Amino acid sequence: MAQSDFLYPENPKRRQEVNRLHQQLLDCLSDSFHATNKLVGVLNVHLGCTLASIEMNRGGTIKENCDLIIQAIVGIQKELQKVDAALKEKLEPTLYRKLQDIKERETEKIAIVQKVISVILGEATSAASAVAVKLVGSNVTTGIISKLVTVLAQIGASLLGSIGVAVLGLGIDMIFRAILGAVEKTQLQAAIKSYEKHLVEFKSASEKYHRAIAEVTDTVKRQMK
Template sequence: MNFADIFYPENPKMRETLIRKSQEIVELMKNNFRATNQLIDVLKEHLGLRFNPITLNESATVKANCDVLIQRIREIQTRLEKIDKELVEKLEPDLYEKLKTRDLSIPERAKVSEVLRGIQCGFAGLVAPFVVGWLFQNVAILGRITGTCWVIATGLLGGVVFGVLLMGIEMIFQGILGSIERDRLKQALKEYEDALEDFRPASEKYQDSITEVKLTIKRMANMNELS
């Protein structure tokens, strides 16, 4: 404890709370990068869509890393919008609606898969319509994660180097003591709490949803092998 903490006893507690919240943001960011790369793998394997994987850069700011994540997800959204537009043109309305709800029979999946193959100039098996249907159902999740990342990127946290955030709050508030530190801690703590209120559930939903689609694809592949 430094000397100023004697006169401002709330500072150490706020530091500890801020450290916990900053570490939570770090872990959520790491997991969001990992989940996005898993989604990229699924799109490549089952739809023939190619996106470069993303890498978290601890030497860059939180904003720079958020920008990387936002850009890649928006690229996926843009490609999905193009596929959606072409499917509307090429599929019967009832088949298109079944695709969005993933309620397709095997013959219907084969028909949609053939259309997808023509649209993308790649490849598409019987799992491909399920992946597209999943994307249609989860487009709001993609939008929400980019929105919450943008909030973090444009706030006080955005200008902090990611690696510094890993080291702890002392590095950020080094040399700031007493009432000034108290005010800065209060400001940062309020921002972290507000950011996490949306970022936490959005990240967890995003990650869980991608895990779900991977597990479902695996089950579908096993069923196809047994049939």
């Protein structure tokens, strides 16, 4: 038992809570790596991209892993911007505006993209058109993905950023040494508040991100039937 536990008998419970929250954060990070790789696979197959998959660095810090996801997402956004620019160039202005109109039916948008997607990619399937419609100029790229990047950057810049991903295996006291160097009531409470704050934002952003990617993959499957 740490010396501070005699002064603050609730500290062991607080350690357990930080341990639990840390694991939740790791689970969210792991899920985001998986979802990003799923999207990378779809883009590589259907839009002719050459994006690299990413792997969680178990020996790195929270910040380093957040940065890995951010870098991958930025790469995805750049590829989608290229497709968007090509569609804008090839389509009539009125047709391009329809792609940006959330009131337009998805089937109509896919039909519009199909007219020019083969010119852009050289050879393309209906699934490629569906992917382009789902991702280019939609709230997936302008809102959902951007929100996740913002939250990841905030986590990396917080006191959690310097904590190692594999710190749980080294013993829970390592987490607190990584944060402030001593285990006291106020420091444990600060750690818990930081985890809770960022987890709420991260869970919300990542759930929307995962749902958006699931919608893309489901649409692709329907187009390939």
